[in-house]
Amino acid sequence: MNVIEMQDIWKTYADGTHALRGVSVRIDRNEFVYLVGPSGAGKSTFMKLIYREEVPSKGQISVNGFNIGKLKPRKIPYVRRNIGVIFQDFRLLPKLTVFENVAFAMEAIEAPRRVIKRRTMEVLELVGLKHKHASLPAQLSGGEQQRVAIARAIVNNPSVIVADEPTGNLDPETSLGIMNLLEEINFRGSTIVMATHNKDIVNSMRKRVIAIENGNIVRDEARGEYGYEA
Amino acid sequence: MKLSTILRHMREGAKNIIRNGWMSFASMSSMFISLFILGVFLLLALNVNAMADQIESQVQIRVYLQLNVDQAKVTELQNKIGNITEVSNVRFVSKAEGLEILRESLGKENEDLIEGYENEKNPLPDSFTVEVYDPLTIETAVAQIEAVNKADEALPIAKVKYGQGTVEKLFTITNVVRNVGFVVVIGLGITAMFLISNTIKMTIIARRREIGIMKLVGATNSFIRWPFFIEGALIGIISSVLTTVVILVAYSQFVDFTETDLALMMIKLVTFKEAAGMTALLLIGLGTLLGIWGSTISVRKYLKV
Numbered sequence: 001m002n003v004i005e006m007q008d009i010w011k012t013y014a015d016g017t018h019a020l021r022g023v024s025v026r027i028d029r030n031e032f033v034y035l036v037g038p039s040g041a042g043k044s045t046f047m048k049l050i051y052r053e054e055v056p057s058k059g060q061i062s063v064n065g066f067n068i069g070k071l072k073p074r075k076i077p078y079v080r081r082n083i084g085v086i087f088q089d090f091r092l093l094p095k096l097t098v099f100e101n102v103a104f105a106m107e108a109i110e111a112p113r114r115v116i117k118r119r120t121m122e123v124l125e126l127v128g129l130k131h132k133h134a135s136l137p138a139q140l141s142g143g144e145q146q147r148v149a150i151a152r153a154i155v156n157n158p159s160v161i162v163a164d165e166p167t168g169n170l171d172p173e174t175s176l177g178i179m180n181l182l183e184e185i186n187f188r189g190s191t192i193v194m195a196t197h198n199k200d201i202v203n204s205m206r207k208r209v210i211a212i213e214n215g216n217i218v219r220d221e222a223r224g225e226y227g228y229e230a
Numbered sequence: 231m232k233l234s235t236i237l238r239h240m241r242e243g244a245k246n247i248i249r250n251g252w253m254s255f256a257s258m259s260s261m262f263i264s265l266f267i268l269g270v271f272l273l274l275a276l277n278v279n280a281m282a283d284q285i286e287s288q289v290q291i292r293v294y295l296q297l298n299v300d301q302a303k304v305t306e307l308q309n310k311i312g313n314i315t316e317v318s319n320v321r322f323v324s325k326a327e328g329l330e331i332l333r334e335s336l337g338k339e340n341e342d343l344i345e346g347y348e349n350e351k352n353p354l355p356d357s358f359t360v361e362v363y364d365p366l367t368i369e370t371a372v373a374q375i376e377a378v379n380k381a382d383e384a385l386p387i388a389k390v391k392y393g394q395g396t397v398e399k400l401f402t403i404t405n406v407v408r409n410v411g412f413v414v415v416i417g418l419g420i421t422a423m424f425l426i427s428n429t430i431k432m433t434i435i436a437r438r439r440e441i442g443i444m445k446l447v448g449a450t451n452s453f454i455r456w457p458f459f460i461e462g463a464l465i466g467i468i469s470s471v472l473t474t475v476v477i478l479v480a481y482s483q484f485v486d487f488t489e490t491d492l493a494l495m496m497i498k499l500v501t502f503k504e505a506a507g508m509t510a511l512l513l514i515g516l517g518t519l520l521g522i523w524g525s526t527i528s529v530r531k532y533l534k535v
């Protein structure tokens with residue numbers, strides 16, 4: 001079953017930039033997809049369309065069976081609850097503790113407090129930060145902060161995880177740890193779409209690779225390589 | 231909305247005040263200062279208003295009788311005037327009393343001017359001092375008194391005086407004073423509104439990232455809005471209650487401290503009890519509304535992501 005389906009998607013921004021020019025793609029349940037390509041090729045737009053930060057100028061996109069382009073604003077939060085988003089800059093709330101940052105995503109869906117507590121500790125354990133649940137983000141290393149962000153993204157068991165260069169700010173060793181974590185999450189049943197510039201990671205994992213250049217998909221291989229000079 | 235969610239919003243709203251310590255402090259300070267100035271002017275306006283009332287109520291009608299009016303007639307007239315609806319009090323001033331009052335108003339230096347006019351030689355007529363309930367009805371009362379005179383064949387009343395012209399001028403002045411006080415208070419209220427809502431806006435602009443993240447994890451707009459609503463209300467209530475307490479404590483001290491001095495000048499300040507209700511209601515009500523209004527308006531702007 002397709003979790004994400006795009007049909008002839010065009011995206012033109014208000015300033016006239018054509019970010020995407022007729023992209024069509026299908027991503028199945030439980031796939032792990034790398035999105036590669038030069039900066040400004042349209043990778044970020046591709047991902048923003050998935051979690052409905054942007055709407056397509058033309059074409060159809062469905063995520064988990066919802067027609068994203070025609071979604072009523074009222075329904076957006078409910079679609080996002082099934083999509084976990086991870087950023088290069090972590091985007092944690094600096095004044096909340098690690099526990100609160102993760103629990104927050106569950107409070108937003110009005111889960112019972114007991115469930116929130118149990119599940120939050122569970123995912124913190126999964127990302128290896130249970131012992132730091134009371135720390136503030138500023139007291140953590142970059143890798144640890146990204147783990148918290150990942151915990152937040154997966155705490156509601158989303159079917160899709162969208163990661164925009166999650167290792168972009170991290171050193172190779174820490175990056176490897178993050179990738180192992182994402183692989184584990186993928187193994188547990190989530191579809192993962194990850195944009196990256198990291199050649200080593202893509203080449204060592206041998207997953208599906210979609211290359212975007214100038215707003216078009218130029219390559220889509222089941223067990224692909226990075227294909228650019230690092 | 232679930233009860234647990236409502237409780238969560240309250241908890242979150244209260245926690246946010248502490249988490250955003252400096253920003254909350256800025257909002258509260260700006261609210262405290264604005265409301266403080268407003269409160270001071272409100273008390274000032276209340277007092278000016280009370281003084282205007284006081285001055286107006288001192289307006290009296292003097293009714294001078296003919297020289298030959300006997301005691302029985304005096305009593306009859308006093309009753310008749312006392313029965314007029316507008317009249318609150320009629321006091322008989324005998325000619326001897328009249329002379330005494332005149333002597334006092336002349337002062338020690340000019341006392342000799344009326345020397346030799348005592349007792350039998352007293353040229354002054356007996357009179358009444360008439361007070362009315364509402365100073366604005368003074369002319370009606372005067373007309374009624376004149377009617378009483380005309381009903382009597384002997385025409386026992388020689389003259390009715392109430393400071394024609396002067397009274398009207400006085401009323402104009404007291405009205406201007408009242409209106410100026412009112413406009414100043416309203417103007418300060420509006421200024422406070424802008425100052426406070428701007429400060430709150432700034433604190434929320436600083437948190438637009440936070441709102442963006444909330445939206446990303448699938449929080450609904452109302453879920454995001456509620457803690458801000460509570461936070462705004464709490465900031466409003468805390469700072470306005472604080473302002474009210476400071477102002478009223480200071481005012482009661484001021485009233486106590488100046489009581490004797492001002493009494494000598496025939497000035498009576500509005501008592502603490504009279505001032506407290508109005509001041510507390512206005513300041514706390516306005517503070518709470520502004521807190522809520524400022525935060526709700528500002529959050530709405532960042533919800534359209």
